[in-house]
Amino acid sequence: MYAVIVGGGKAGANVARALLRMGHEVSIVEHRPTRFATLEAEFEHMARYGDGTELFVLEAAGTARADVCIAVTGDDEDNIIIGQLSRDHFGVANVVARVNDPRNQEHFDLLGIAPTVCATESILALIEHEVPQHSLVHLFSLRRENLDILEIGVVEGSRADGATVGELSIPDGSLVISVLRNRVGRVAHPDTLLAAGDQVVAIAEPGRESDLMEIFAGD
Amino acid sequence: MFVVVAGCGRVGASIAQSLIDDGHDVNVIDQNAEALGRLGDDFPGNFIQGPALETTVLERAEIERADAFVAATNGDNTNIVIAQVARDRYQVPFVIARVLDPSRAKFYAEQGLTTICPTRTAIEMMEGALRAFVAESAEDA
Numbered sequence: 001m002y003a004v005i006v007g008g009g010k011a012g013a014n015v016a017r018a019l020l021r022m023g024h025e026v027s028i029v030e031h032r033p034t035r036f037a038t039l040e041a042e043f044e045h046m047a048r049y050g051d052g053t054e055l056f057v058l059e060a061a062g063t064a065r066a067d068v069c070i071a072v073t074g075d076d077e078d079n080i081i082i083g084q085l086s087r088d089h090f091g092v093a094n095v096v097a098r099v100n101d102p103r104n105q106e107h108f109d110l111l112g113i114a115p116t117v118c119a120t121e122s123i124l125a126l127i128e129h130e131v132p133q134h135s136l137v138h139l140f141s142l143r144r145e146n147l148d149i150l151e152i153g154v155v156e157g158s159r160a161d162g163a164t165v166g167e168l169s170i171p172d173g174s175l176v177i178s179v180l181r182n183r184v185g186r187v188a189h190p191d192t193l194l195a196a197g198d199q200v201v202a203i204a205e206p207g208r209e210s211d212l213m214e215i216f217a218g219d
Numbered sequence: 220m221f222v223v224v225a226g227c228g229r230v231g232a233s234i235a236q237s238l239i240d241d242g243h244d245v246n247v248i249d250q251n252a253e254a255l256g257r258l259g260d261d262f263p264g265n266f267i268q269g270p271a272l273e274t275t276v277l278e279r280a281e282i283e284r285a286d287a288f289v290a291a292t293n294g295d296n297t298n299i300v301i302a303q304v305a306r307d308r309y310q311v312p313f314v315i316a317r318v319l320d321p322s323r324a325k326f327y328a329e330q331g332l333t334t335i336c337p338t339r340t341a342i343e344m345m346e347g348a349l350r351a352f353v354a355e356s357a358e359d360a
Contacts, residue, residue: 053296055322077272077296081323089326103273107300110308 004066004092005029006052006082007073008039011098015070016043027061053081058090068094071113076104083113114143135217136209139201149177149203150212156196158218166190171211174204223248223285223311225271225301226292230317232257234289239263246280250292271301274308282309290316299327299334306332 001024005012008030016028028043029052030036039047050057052073063069069086071079079097086092099105099118108116128137135153142149154160160168165176165188176188180199186192194200200216220243224235227249235245235258245264248271249255255266269276271292282288288305290298295318302316315333318324324336 053323054320055326075296077294077300080300081296085323085326088330103275106274106308107272107304111300111303 001025001067002062002065003027003068003070004058004061004063004086005070005072006058007071007079007098008032008035008047009072009074011072012070013039013042015072016046029057029061053078053085055085055089058082058085063090063092066090066092068092068096071095071097073098074100076100076107080107080111080113083108084111087113109143116143136213146205147203148206149201150209152200152202152212152216154194154196154198154200155217158196158216159214160194160200160216161196163194164190165192165194168194168215170202170215171208174202174208174212176200176202220244220286221281221284222246222287222289223277223280223282223305224289224291225249225277225280226290226298226317227254227257227266228291228293229257231289231291234291235262235264248276248280272297274304277301277304277309282311285309285311287311287313287315290314295320295323299323299332302332 003019003024003026005016005026005028008028012028016026019026027046027048028039029048029050030039031051036047036049048061052058063086069082069092071082073079076099083095083097087095095113097108097113097116099108099116102118102120105116105118125139129139129151135155137151138148139151140149170176178185178201179188179192179194202212204212222238222243222245224231224245225248227247231247235247238245246267247258247264248267248269250270252268267276267280271277282305288311290302292298298316298318302314305311306314315335318327318334318336319338321336321339324334324339328334
């Protein structure tokens with residue numbers, strides 16, 4: 001596989017190292033002169049100097065034959081443009097982009113740049129997972145699939161408390177995948193018995209939250 | 220007509236002022252408060268300070284009711300992104316973006332975005348002036 005990585009910061013450089021270890025071919029594009037010198041010392045000819053939002057720079061990096069383009073600069077408007085140029089101009093089938101400011105996520109979504117990775121959102125999801133403030137937490141979004149992975153606490157006296165997974169009429173478009181009890185997680189099956197205090201992980205289409213809350217939290 | 224202008228540099232400020240002179244309503248966005256100084260003291264429109272990439276800033280500029288949107292910040296990529304946001308998210312009927320890089324300006328124009336490339340214009344005008352000079356010199360010789 002050939003990957004063009006635009007943005008040679010920590011994220012870009014580490015993605016390049018990992019892909020090289022897996023035996024893939026990479027180019028890493030960077031426009032800051034001092035950062036480029038560091039990258040060139042490590043990646044040699046695979047490091048390419050230039051502004052990766054310029055068509056001729058992407059062209060020289062061989063973007064037209066890339067299997068994936070990874071836009072991980074520190075500027076969201078640049079990552080969007082890199083995504084659009086590699087997809088719409090060079091015909092790259094897979095684009096992965098970094099969202100630096102979560103407020104810009106909606107622009108990536110609007111312009112179809114997906115999948116995206118946002119450190120702030122990931123940290124917030126982890127905090128919610130470790131210290132739940134709500135009985136329903138979004139753990140992860142599979143944007144291309146249009147599915148969310150949710151964690152829901154089983155509340156005492158809810159329909160789920162004392163019922164098996166199979167007895168609950170889980171709404172269409174959602175599925176219980178695991179149950180965490182006393183720090184032990186198990187894959188859910190229809191006979192799995194639920195009790196108050198369990199943390200259930202479900203996969204669901206967006207908009208199923210209230211149906212699931214009714215079953216597990218009873219409100 | 221109501222127009223939102225993003226970027227209050229020489230280009231943005233001048234466009235905003237001409238629109239006002241023609242009797243239109245204009246709101247202007249710029250990241251720096253000092254940019255307000257480029258508009259006349261009696262500028263009747265609203266000046267919104269903040270990054271035009273943020274939807275809250277665009278909405279404070281009332282982009283939802285804009286008849287036209289001008290993307291003239293000092294960043295090509297910002298202009299291209301906010302022009303698409305104005306067109307696709309807020310359905311602004313007429314959107315125009317200033318893009319200094321000729322190749323990006325051409326590519327996005329092909330994608331249906333109205334782009335203006337001052338670099339391209341400068342190249343054409345200077346080439347034209349040089350050609351005229353060369354032709355004149357050839358006649359003299």
